[in-house]
Amino acid sequence: MMTMTEKMREQVKELFVNNEIKLFIGFEKGFTKFSRIPAFAENYDEAKKMIIDEFETPFLAKYLIRELEEVAAGIVEKSERVAILTRGCDYLGIRRLIVDNIILRENIVIVGIPCDGLIDVKKANKLLGEEAREITIDEENVIAKGKTENKIISKAEVVLDRCRQCIMCEPKESDIMLAEKTANVKKNKDYSKIEEIEKMSAKERYEFWSRQFERCIRCFACRDACTACNCRKCIFDITEPEMLEKTVATSEQFMFHFIRAFHVAGRCSACGECERVCPVDIPLGLLNGKLRKDIEFLFNVEEAGIPSEIEPLGEFKLDDPDEW
Amino acid sequence: MKYSYFPGCTLHTQTKNFNDSIKSTSAILDIELEELKDWQCCGAVYPLTTDSAMGLVSPYRSLQKAHECGNNLVTVCSACYNVLKRTNLTVANDGEIRTKLSNYMDVDEYAGESKVLHLLEAMRENNGFGIIKEKTINPLKGLKVAPYYGCLLLRPSKELKFDDPENPTIFEEFIKSIGAVAVDFPNRIECCGAYVSITSQRKVKGASESILKSASNREADIIITSCPLCYHNLAKEQERLEKDDYTFKPIPILYFTQLLALALGLEVESCGFESNKIDARPILKSKGLIYRGDA
């Protein structure tokens, strides 16, 4: 059976040969053995270095803005298309950009990958007790090789936290699908961590978040990584009105995270990329997750993470709850 | 198409002929009915009080089991259908009751994922009436059939969504497909008296009598129904009428699958006419639809 990587190469070749795309966005090996970084290929040769496996990858959807904004704006010929490797989570990001009129669907070739969750190397290392030298992944298990001993770990144990709450295992629609559907492991919506925080006293909650926010260096990586943050000019970069001041202070951090959470309220697709890119490990998912949870509960939205044409805050029902 | 089958309490006892005709006809129509193991009473009535969890235990168990088998659930008795379908809707929409039930019974939570269908619905869903028309060997030409719906099959319409509650057509479609003529009689959706027969024969009398007379006035040869309880009430009332009212001409009451069996060309003996309170064979014979079978 052909692996997904092989199948991808075959498909990409065809796309380039038929002159269907100008660019292919995928992944290649990064600076460490198990890290994966985005890769861009303008022809088939460049695409040969690309791989698909189950190590944690960055989010690609946002690169589409850079690549396709001009096409959508009508500066460049409409026929230019970009192919992109797309997991379910990427797909939600792409949908977000399409719904927000940033890019056009016709300019994208969605190369779908079914996904059952990516592997968290840190977790594997922890279980192994040392830094793994070799990690191999099969259907059900992950085999981590250390200095002296090997350890077989079940995949479920080392899957990324964000993948456990995945709401879309494979793109809902695609132009090319690289493999049949996966086992489609049913993931449970897990708001337990949020509920834990909800149970704390107000003082404890404030102290918890103060501890988190105090670390924030306001690098805006979370914003830059987020597909829901697609403004031409971010409100944080605007000085008039000065919604966010430049002072380094906890109150300002609260302000920052409050505004950002509200700007993605009803728009966040729970991809978890903001949390991944945060250099100081602020649990941003707990902020966005809280809003998703409330939207689902208050406004009877089944899955707040799936982009809809009209946002939950852009509509109302006469029977919205009255209790606050 | 495969379904779990919930016969309900009478189909193995009083109304074997209904059960048999269902089994024999559905096999011809490619509707595979697998009887639910260890099924139990449907609950008989849907509880209308708000703290009604206890009344839902029985139907919930059946539904949960059918779901475990991975099938949609088919039933034929109108009462079972009414109870099961409404329970299914309740557990789909009310998480609190669902949790309560599954905790109480210590089973996996079931949130109404399976569908509850009446056999007629299952037929309609799979273009059954088209198939019946194709497979009818012995079209019941000239037979005037009065379809009696009763109320449990149709109401509450917003929950059951079976058919237009005031002007249902599914039986008429069925009758057309077996080549017979449907008689439009005004009382076809009135209540037969239902469980009240246990406590007050007098009240049921009025209800059933008007149904029978209404069908008889429209010169129906046969009344068909899908509900053992309706059948019972109508047949009981007919017995009384026969004694008291000399002007009344009794009309055979059949389960719809009995006629279906005949139309599909099954042996007359296997249609179970002998178990009906009023034998339909003389009429069928007079219409030239059967040749054998004594009355």
Place this chain on the structure above:
Amino acid sequence: MSVKFKPNIICFACNWCSYTGADMAGTSRMKYPATIKIIRVPCSGRVNPTFIMKAYQKGADGVLIAGCHPGDCHYNSGNYFAKRRFLLATRFMNYIGIDAKRLRMEWISAAEGVKFARVMAEFSETISELGPNWRAREEV
């Protein structure tokens, strides 16, 4: 000797119902604490959740949003959108540690001068009991 805490409360009042309701309270000479300061907005739908957070940051102890009763909005639907935003904002603020009691939304019509005064007195009382808000407030 302790100085009685005088809270600082910001009230966003929609121009058509609640602001006029506040005027009504005035023309009827009703009394409520001077702790409440009204910002006039065209509609409760104009109130950005950011404004609320900003108020806390700059030193408000409580925030009140007053709009037309559902169905009475001068712009037909503004208060419904406001309600949705508010439902989220109040829960979210509570979640990050700012007491939910410090934020309140009320439907006050132009005729409800009495209600306006009562709500103001009540809310001022609530905030007085809670004491000053230091959470998410800028250090001066």
Place this chain on the structure above:
Amino acid sequence: MKKIGVFVCWCGLNISSTVDVGKASEELKNYPGVFYADDYKYLCSDPGQELIKKTIIDNKLEGIVVAACSPNMHESTFRAAAEAAGLNPYRVEITNIREQTSWVHSNKEDATIKAIQLIKATVEKVKKSEDLFPQQIPLTKKVLVIGGGISGMTVALEVAEAGYPVILVEKEPQIGGNMAKLSETFPTLDCASCILTPKTAEVGRHSNITLMTNSEVVESSGYFGNFTVKIKRKPTFVDWEKCIGCMLCQEKCPKKTNSDFEHGMGKRKAISVAFPQAIPYRPIINEKECIYFKTGKCKMCVKVCPVDCIEFEQLENIVEENIGAIVVASGYELLPKEKLSEYGQGKYADVIDGMQFERIASASGPTEGVIRRPSDGKIPQSIVFIQCAGSRDNQKDRPYCSKICCMYTAKHAMLYKHQVHDGTATVFYMDIRAGGKGYEEFVQRAIEDDHVLYLRGRVARVYEEDGKLVVLGVDTLSSEQVRIEADLVVLATAVIPSEKAKVLGQTLKVGTDAYGFFNEAHPKLRPVESMTKGVFLAGCAQAPRDIPETVSQATGAAAKVITMFSKNHLVSDPQVAKVNEKICVGCLQCEPICPYKAIEPETIEVRIGHTVEKRQVATINKGLCQGCGACSVACRSGAMNLSGFSNEQILEELKALCL
């Protein structure tokens, strides 16, 4: 830093008794940005206003704050004063230190502190204010009235009488609408055509009214004062200019067909005019029924026409019109009987609806006013009337009351009893709603003088048996089930909006409710205006109503139009939303929030260096926007802002108040 002036009003003792105005003005003098501050006894008086004007001119002030009473009282006064002194009126802001300070607080110290803080906040707001200019919007003084029923005609006549041109569009070939079909009208029992015909005739000949019958509005663009509409004129196949209305064609036409006008109760010819008093009195060919259109032969009408006006090859054409205001008077229909399965779903000929009864009771109707049942022409000896057939019924998704049925059913029963004295008329009702002048008396007359039997209860079923209709119902007052054998059953079916109302609403960008009735701008205070500026509502298009109410509403709508046309141009409030196109990303998440549909996408071209970039942004139609600001909150980047209450202004105000 702007030069700002602050004026603190004493309002006699009203403010000064609780707020130390002197202290306030003193303290404000030292506030950054404040160039001038003073207090005065009565600023709203003429000398007070003069003081403001003089100070602005003398000090070349760039903004002022007036701390006085509520802006709802004197904002316009002070803005006018500032404008007279050459300052943009939107640089004037009011601090409310009377209704919201001095009158509601008793502690002078607290009140003064609060007043000072409020004034400072207003100063901050003024610092961020901008010059705003009301836009003058040109105005086309011509109104389009959609619907030629009694409401549309009333509007047309009123506006035309005021001297403005009117275009009256009606989808049927003649005007008159539903009222033209009525027999007699409650509560006076005068004949509908007797009171309607003078009106239709006047509409037909009024020099200011352009009548476009057999036409429909298919497209609309623009905004209030300046709409452009496209009107589809359907072919009549008769040159109405040439036609002299001799109706020889109708007489000789060999083809009879069902008449829509008669609601299935009567026939008409394939070429005909709907009824003898029709305006315009010109025939039209029914394309679907005409023998020539079907077979290519016949042409009888061509042969008999003395002026040679039959044009089989006529095509539909689209007319474009520029207009300033639109009045929607698209009227009503009745819920089809087919929706009522408990009453036979339309399969019994003798179960008819109210309008059909009107036709058979009408002197000009198919039976010439003799009430005969449709199936066999027999005069019914027993009629059952069923009210609320579909209305007030959640099962039929029509939970509303149709309002007119109680009255017209009483009328029907009376008309019948006046003809057939020994007949029985039974009315099943839920409640009798006879609110109106002389209405209750009318119903009582039906009950007491004409012996109409009113039974309170619903009818469960109607079916046919032995040539009779059996009505099974219940009389809830005696708690008995009722079985009535009737010759004719009349259903007071629910009033529903015209079939095309929803589409028309979309065309005109006017909202309709769940049932298709047009939404008014405010249920109490603006009942004849729609949410879209410049579009007004009249008659049953908005909700079910009877003739007097329709006429009053139509007159109200006409008055609105005339008021609008009394000015030479329209002025729009500049305190509306605005888009910063540099920032707007064009996601249009603001669009669904706008209640006025004032936000639309637009593609703009921006020159950056040598390249021209095209991109989509949101634009505001300033004619439609009413300035609620809901969109500005939906905008994440702040590209959408509200002039007069901008993000900057509110933030500054907020910051100053929090200190």
